[in-house]
Amino acid sequence: GAASPPAAIHLNQLGFLPDTAKRAIVAAASTTPLRWTARDARGGVAATGHTLLIGDDAASGDHVHLVDLARLTEPGTYRLSVAGQTSRPFVVRADLYAPLAAAALHYFYHTRAGIAIEPRFAGDPRWARPAGHAKEVAPCFSGADERGMRWAGCDYRLDVTGGWYDAGDHGKYVVNGGIALWTLQDLYEREARTGRFPFADGRGNLPESGNGVDDLLDEARWEMRFLLAMQIPDGARATVPVGALVGGGAPAFRTIDAGGMAHQKVADRRWTALPTRPADDREDRLLYPPTTAATLNLAATAAQCARIWRTIDPGFSATCLTAARRAYAAARRQPQVFATNSFTGSGGYGDDDVSDEFYWAAAELYATTREPAFAAALRDSPWHAAPVRAPDWGHVAALGTITLATAAGVPASAATPARAGLIAAADGFLAEKARSGYRIPYATLDYSWGSNAVILNRAMILGVAQRLTGATRYRDGMVDAMDYVLGRNPLDQSYVSGFGARPLTNPHHRFWAHQLDATLPGPPPGVVSGGPNSTAMVDPIAAKMKGSCAPQRCWTDDIRAYALNEVAINWNAPLLWVASALDEPRAR
Ligand code: 9MR
Numbered sequence: 001g002a003a004s005p006p007a008a009i010h011l012n013q014l015g016f017l018p019d020t021a022k023r024a025i026v027a028a029a030s031t032t033p034l035r036w037t038a039r040d041a042r043g044g045v046a047a048t049g050h051t052l053l054i055g056d057d058a059a060s061g062d063h064v065h066l067v068d069l070a071r072l073t074e075p076g077t078y079r080l081s082v083a084g085q086t087s088r089p090f091v092v093r094a095d096l097y098a099p100l101a102a103a104a105l106h107y108f109y110h111t112r113a114g115i116a117i118e119p120r121f122a123g124d125p126r127w128a129r130p131a132g133h134a135k136e137v138a139p140c141f142s143g144a145d146e147r148g149m150r151w152a153g154c155d156y157r158l159d160v161t162g163g164w165y166d167a168g169d170h171g172k173y174v175v176n177g178g179i180a181l182w183t184l185q186d187l188y189e190r191e192a193r194t195g196r197f198p199f200a201d202g203r204g205n206l207p208e209s210g211n212g213v214d215d216l217l218d219e220a221r222w223e224m225r226f227l228l229a230m231q232i233p234d235g236a237r238a239t240v241p242v243g244a245l246v247g248g249g250a251p252a253f254r255t256i257d258a259g260g261m262a263h264q265k266v267a268d269r270r271w272t273a274l275p276t277r278p279a280d281d282r283e284d285r286l287l288y289p290p291t292t293a294a295t296l297n298l299a300a301t302a303a304q305c306a307r308i309w310r311t312i313d314p315g316f317s318a319t320c321l322t323a324a325r326r327a328y329a330a331a332r333r334q335p336q337v338f339a340t341n342s343f344t345g346s347g348g349y350g351d352d353d354v355s356d357e358f359y360w361a362a363a364e365l366y367a368t369t370r371e372p373a374f375a376a377a378l379r380d381s382p383w384h385a386a387p388v389r390a391p392d393w394g395h396v397a398a399l400g401t402i403t404l405a406t407a408a409g410v411p412a413s414a415a416t417p418a419r420a421g422l423i424a425a426a427d428g429f430l431a432e433k434a435r436s437g438y439r440i441p442y443a444t445l446d447y448s449w450g451s452n453a454v455i456l457n458r459a460m461i462l463g464v465a466q467r468l469t470g471a472t473r474y475r476d477g478m479v480d481a482m483d484y485v486l487g488r489n490p491l492d493q494s495y496v497s498g499f500g501a502r503p504l505t506n507p508h509h510r511f512w513a514h515q516l517d518a519t520l521p522g523p524p525p526g527v528v529s530g531g532p533n534s535t536a537m538v539d540p541i542a543a544k545m546k547g548s549c550a551p552q553r554c555w556t557d558d559i560r561a562y563a564l565n566e567v568a569i570n571w572n573a574p575l576l577w578v579a580s581a582l583d584e585p586r587a588r
Contacts, residue, residue: 008028009086010490011080013501014097014100016092024066024080025054026064027060030053036050038081056437057436059550060550060553061490061550064438066439075091075092075094097582100579101580104526106205108223108572110127112165113162113165115207126521129278143269149342162222163227167567169346170268173267177227179396180570181223182396183574184219184573191580196584199214201218217312224302227301228302228319232290234326235259237258240291241339260327261295262297264288264293267343268283269286269343272510275520291338291339296328296358300361301364303367304367306368321368327361328361331358338352351393356397378400387424388425392454398425402461426461429462430473438552440455442481444551448535452529453574456481456482456528460578463578482579498523498527504523505522508565509559526575529565530568534551538563542563
């Protein structure tokens with residue numbers, strides 16, 4: 001944002017909760033501790049102290065000091081003065097994260113396909129739009145791909161109307177839809193365990209509000225129905241690539257029994273222009289070949305769906321369980337069908353190691369059914385005893401481990417090691433925090449595509465550890481992650497639209513494209529940018545910055561910077577999860 005210049009005092013632009021850590025980072029050349037003063041709204045001194053010198057930080061390129069504001073436990077408005085600068089006012093208040101959680105959930109409504117976004121639900125009429133891809137009965141891709149390989153298509157069409165657009169593009173992906181959907185469903189399970197339902201029916205301002213179902217579940221079901229629709233009818237055959245073609249390879253395909261598998265995605269034949277309103281997309285919409293990974297994403301989320309909906313909507317629960325079993329069986333029959341990235345109108349989400357997807361699906365099916373066959377599959381998996389790493393769309397073992405650790409009724413033989421693994425991972429993230437200049441639970445010089453979500457998914461694991469142990473340090477670690485995303489970073493940037501003094505304004509998005517077309521809106525509130533990307537600076541804006549930015553500075557608020565500044569369902573999902581977890585009363 002151009003509104004105010006970046007300051008050298010970096011803190012969460014939303015403010016702080018009364019009962020958590022409160023940290024500011026100051027970029028200053030001084031090599032001795034600096035005196036700081038926090039003043040309340042009337043100018044009275046609320047706290048003073050000296051900074052802790054951290055020193056040179058390669059991730060930011062800054063020389064940094066830490067200010068510990070923990071003593072500001074009284075709700076109110078404050079300013080921090082240090083090194084001749086005074087910060088913007090910031091608040092301390094208990095309900096800090098409720099509006100962010102609500103907005104982060106509402107993003108999923110805004111990204112719905114197949115339904116008009118109505119003024120009364122949109123928050124503001126600017127974000128209303130006609131339904132995109134209103135009736136999507138799609139054939140399989142046929143014709144030549146990028147490498148000239150000719151695809152045969154299939155002899156069926158699927159009605160795959162609905163679901164969520166992935167991101168700034170109009171693709172709807174099963175791989176990636178899966179992790180995003182899991183995160184919403186997991187948040188619901190977390191809430192159900194405590195009986196605190198912040199998105200109870202009516203609170204989410206959705207078309208489904210008033211149907212007696214929690215609005216978080218209504219939103220999740222919108223995507224679940226889409227994933228169910230992507231499952232191939234029994235007996236159908238499909239052409240799939242031979243071998244792992246993620247990075248190229250010999251063009252060849254084979255025809256397989258694909259019944260029960262899920263297509264990887266439904267998407268455009270060619271990328272649409274920026275901007276394009278969803279309803280104005282005139283490209284061919286096609287089903288891309290089924291993959292084992294997509295099939296296991298369906299199996300895992302449908303198994304999770306089956307246990308969540310068991311008493312709320314038994315019919316839907318049964319539909320989910322049948323689909324989950326069919327998908328799992330199909331994946332076992334076709335365990336090595338991988339995505340090819342050789343199509344031109346959508347992202348690849350290619351992954352040629354699906355051992356973690358098998359583990360995730362087995363974990364969800366086990367938690368739902370407790371059948372010994374799934375326990376055996378878990379024991380045989382390499383992920384059973386492997387260290388837990390934070391999840392992303394291509395690394396989903398942690399999702400299964402969280403379910404084993406937290407779902408009701410999972411036997412101790414599975415739950416106990418899962419809990420230990422998650423707590424060990426959380427401890428590792430806290431150890432990284434102590435090594436990171438900006439004190440975030442991520443110490444790296446390799447900022448990847450969607451790095452904000454890497455940090456938020458680490459925060460989610462910290463939130464699981466907090467619940468399992470009750471230890472304050474894990475909640476404080478979540479706060480540190482959120483502080484970074486909301487402004488405690490070298491760019492003094494809130495990466496979330498509508499929140500903070502310098503919020504995200506120009507995401508890579510085909511509809512929220514006011515930067516290119518004044519008749520289009522900017523982003524609605526509560527949408528997180530992918531964030532700094534120092535490892536794949538492939539868009540034209542990033543390409544110009546390459547080599548001249550410290551990792552945490554490889555970002556700019558520009559719609560054309562798709563590798564830096566896109567938004568995506570798998571990134572907003574942990575924003576929602578973490579914001580909602582931080583909104584919980586402390587003692588649980
Ligand atoms: O999040 C994805 C990232 O991990 C990959 O490196 C990148 C390139 O393949 O793609 C990202 O996902 C994009 C997807 O392919 C298409 N829709 C937008 C997604 C976010 O940029």
